[in-house]
Every structure is written in C-alpha cells, then in structure tokens.
Amino acid sequence: MPRLAAVASAYENNIGAVTFIARQELIDLVDAYPEEWILDAIRSAVTHEHRHLAYIQGCLANWKRDGRGKSPPQKRTEPTAGAPPEMVAAICSAGIRPATLTPKKRADVEAVA
Numbered sequence: 001m002p003r004l005a006a007v008a009s010a011y012e013n014n015i016g017a018v019t020f021i022a023r024q025e026l027i028d029l030v031d032a033y034p035e036e037w038i039l040d041a042i043r044s045a046v047t048h049e050h051r052h053l054a055y056i057q058g059c060l061a062n063w064k065r066d067g068r069g070k071s072p073p074q075k076r077t078e079p080t081a082g083a084p085p086e087m088v089a090a091i092c093s094a095g096i097r098p099a100t101l102t103p104k105k106r107a108d109v110e111a112v113a
Contacts, residue, residue: 003035010042015051025053033060037068 007026012018018026029038041059045051 004030007038010039014042014046022053
C-alpha cells in the first residue's frame with residue numbers, strides 16, 4: 001500500500017508515532033479519502049498547531065461535507081462579528097455584553113437601541 005506508506009510517513013514526521021490504533025485509523029482514512037486530502041489535512045494540523053488525529057479526521061469530514069475551498073472560513077474575533085446591528089442591540093438589551101465592541105459596531109448598536 002504505497003498510499004498508506006506516504007500517509008504514515010507524513011503522520012510520523014509531523015504528528016507523532018504511528019501506534020497500532022493510529023495505523024488502523026490511517027488505513028481507514030486512506031480507504032475513505034484521496035491521499036492528497038489526507039496530506040493536506042496533516043499540513044493543516046501542523047499549521048494550526050492541532051497535531052492530533054482527531055483534528056485530521058475533522059478536517060477530512062468537513063471537506064467531504066462542505067467541499068474543499070481554497071481557504072478556510074475566517075474565525076470571528078467576537079461573538080457579534082458580522083451580526084446585524086438589530087441583533088447586537090437585542091443581545092445587549094438582554095443584558096449580554098460582548099467582550100468587545102468595535103467603535104463602529106457600538107455606534108450601530110446605539111443608533112438602533
């Protein structure tokens with residue numbers, strides 16, 4: 001199984017030892033996904049400092065479900081990022097204060113409230 005050898009080598013060099021259980025999981029991944037995807041998921045685990053098999057499996061499952069885009073969606077920096085001002089105002093009026101509100105977002109909320 002040359003595909004398994006390449007994947008196991010990349011895993012061992014970047015994630016950790018290929019234990020018996022990890023080997024079984026890698027065999028399952030090689031059977032379910034293209035080698036390129038697995039290697040990209042390992043690369044993503046290293047890049048994002050999540051060097052464990054569960055992260056790799058999660059990447060692959062997400063890519064299978066959502067498709068592989070050119071770039072992953074950006075993480076939001078605050079719970080209200082991208083929310084319409086009305087929603088932020090409702091959240092704030094319920095007594096929930098986001099940790100940070102940008103000056104523009106604060107002005108939008110005050111205009112609605």
